[in-house]
Amino acid sequence: HQYKKKVIEFFDGRTSYDNDYTIHRALPLLDLVQPQKGEKVLDMATGTGIIAIAVAQIVGSEGKVTGVDFSSGMLAQAQQKIEELCLQNIELIEADAEYINFNDESFDVILCSTAIVYFKDIPATLRKWYSFLKPGGIVGFSCCSEESCGAPLIIEICEKHGISLTSINEPTGTPYKCHHLLTEAGFKNIEVKTQQIGFYHNLEQAREWNGGWFHPRENPLLQVSSEQMAKLKADYRQKIEAEATEEGAWYENLTFFVTGRKV
Numbered sequence: 001h002q003y004k005k006k007v008i009e010f011f012d013g014r015t016s017y018d019n020d021y022t023i024h025r026a027l028p029l030l031d032l033v034q035p036q037k038g039e040k041v042l043d044m045a046t047g048t049g050i051i052a053i054a055v056a057q058i059v060g061s062e063g064k065v066t067g068v069d070f071s072s073g074m075l076a077q078a079q080q081k082i083e084e085l086c087l088q089n090i091e092l093i094e095a096d097a098e099y100i101n102f103n104d105e106s107f108d109v110i111l112c113s114t115a116i117v118y119f120k121d122i123p124a125t126l127r128k129w130y131s132f133l134k135p136g137g138i139v140g141f142s143c144c145s146e147e148s149c150g151a152p153l154i155i156e157i158c159e160k161h162g163i164s165l166t167s168i169n170e171p172t173g174t175p176y177k178c179h180h181l182l183t184e185a186g187f188k189n190i191e192v193k194t195q196q197i198g199f200y201h202n203l204e205q206a207r208e209w210n211g212g213w214f215h216p217r218e219n220p221l222l223q224v225s226s227e228q229m230a231k232l233k234a235d236y237r238q239k240i241e242a243e244a245t246e247e248g249a250w251y252e253n254l255t256f257f258v259t260g261r262k263v
Helices: 002-012 020-026 028-033 050-059 072-084 122-132 151-160 175-185 226-243
Strands: 040-044 064-069 090-094 107-112 133-144 188-196 199-201 249-251 254-261
Touching: 002 072, 020 028, 020 050, 028 050, 028 107, 028 133, 028 188, 028 254, 040 050, 040 122, 050 064, 050 072, 050 090, 050 107, 064 072, 072 090, 107 122, 122 133, 122 175, 151 226, 175 188, 175 254, 226 249
Parallel strands: 040 064, 040 107, 064 090, 107 133
Antiparallel strands: 133 254, 188 254, 199 249
């Protein structure tokens, strides 16, 4: 519960989530899945509806999109965009996407953009999605490599201080792991496309780490004293500054776009 509460607070606080980066990393999923007019689509952890709204415009009035998220702040941003676009074929549900249930064979497409790693039991989640899909239906999700999103540096710094961390990206952190997860859930015709969408951070921003860490099963940093956290942050800042170039600090984001079909 504490983990989920932290995730909700984090996303509720992102009041200006949509930007070129968040949009650019979401929409390639649609190129792989290619939703069709009239289809029923489920967007899990829909956030501000970047994917859901794009899909709603594709499936048209004969289709329907259901977006699920547990962040009321994110859903409020999504609802505002939906109203501005006068879309009538999107339903938003405020719920924990990990535990919500739908009837078997309810959807043609299930999508989850960059959020599957937040689920505590990814194999169980994929099995549920498999049952929610109609025969011939397709699942599509995106995720990051284990080396992405600043995790390796935080893990390295903490290791030096005797604190062992596991990256939240570990379960889906390689193309093989993504492929294996879908295979185990029963999916066929699996594809994993890789795209580097990393960028250079402004050094001033990059060297400031808030001490946060997300992982469904563990977060040893919650037990760290304020004095020790100050040392961790200082080491982090020093390392970022040492590795920075004239362009700034590189933010690695090797992204996997993964699809599979229920045959």
